[in-house]
Amino acid sequence: MTFGEQPAYLRVAGDLRKKIADGLLPPHTRLPSQARIREEYGVSDTVALEARKVLMAEGLVEGRSGSGTYVRERPVPRRVARSGYRPTGGATPFRQEQADGDAHGTWESRSEQAEASVAVAERLAIKPGDRVMCTRYVF
Template sequence: MADGTGPQAPYQHVAAALRDRATDGTWPPGHRLPSRTALGNEFGVGENVIRRAQELLITEGVLEGRAGSGTYVRAPQQRRPMHRTPQHSPGPAPDGFDGTWEAESTAKIPAPPAVAARLAISPGDLCVRTDYEFLSAGRQPVMLATSWEPMALTGTTVVVLPEGGPLAGRGIRERMAHIGITVDRVTEIPRPVQTDRDQAQLLGIATGALATLIERTHHDSTGRPVETADILVPADRWDLTYDIPLTPPPPGT
């Protein structure tokens, strides 16, 4: 950033001009910016300079990118709680989420070593992988998830595809109960991460933006892992809220 003692870099000059348009109402929330080519011609700079300026403003929360659509002035967003424990919502969406989701499942995917370790199976064992894109009420992506289920458990059943068959979208507990498996425990490991380019494009945020990656694993009544997932939650949109029930103390203590 400029320190006040020297000229601004070209992308900072462009960013300042675009920021002014977004904050003074020239470009209202939801306004789609002109193409990078058009902005480059206006400011007399290359498209890489426009890209850097837009990425800076996305990081600041002034703009948002929408995959396959363009760059828009970001509407003010209220942070929302995402209730993680206990989970009452049907389907893969967590409590606190009021939008919809899109999913794509692929069967017979060999388990990568890290996934295999979480599922207590051998690397290369076949799984069903389901990629989820969670959308707000305005159809904007707000979080991502990738789920893995061993085909040794579901491969010959009607619930092999989480979003297909008679129990489509009903959630891991109900689907597994249908085939005689009782899911009674879930573990989660949240970790701070920075989004990569593909993740950022899907979420409309800057590459490298802060997010929380939740490694979630469901276990059955014998302790066997039956599903594991990576849930990517942008840090600027959600407050992860853990509600942990406490057992009453024994009488007389």
């Protein structure tokens, strides 16, 4: 492996991820077996297993005991109105929505450094352009 090249299991996981994103492996479809992945990509059983583990960790697939690994259905993100005001003991909008018996939610977050905009700098009492951590949540 040359410097900067991805390990084989990440390349296999990336290709399967792309197939899922492109709809070639739609929700509820069985992921190719470990033997099939090994044969198709010319990799070892360990590489095939690690690639499936990556996709499971990302929440794209789920293992079903004795049945195989299947592509998970991805919920369609929708905007949730937020309010900074919460009466004493009040719950976040996410928790309020989850109180409904039919709702089953999770969340994902992604953080990255960014330059503070004028509005953010004013709110945080810092200079515009200062580095801040920006976290986006998908509930």
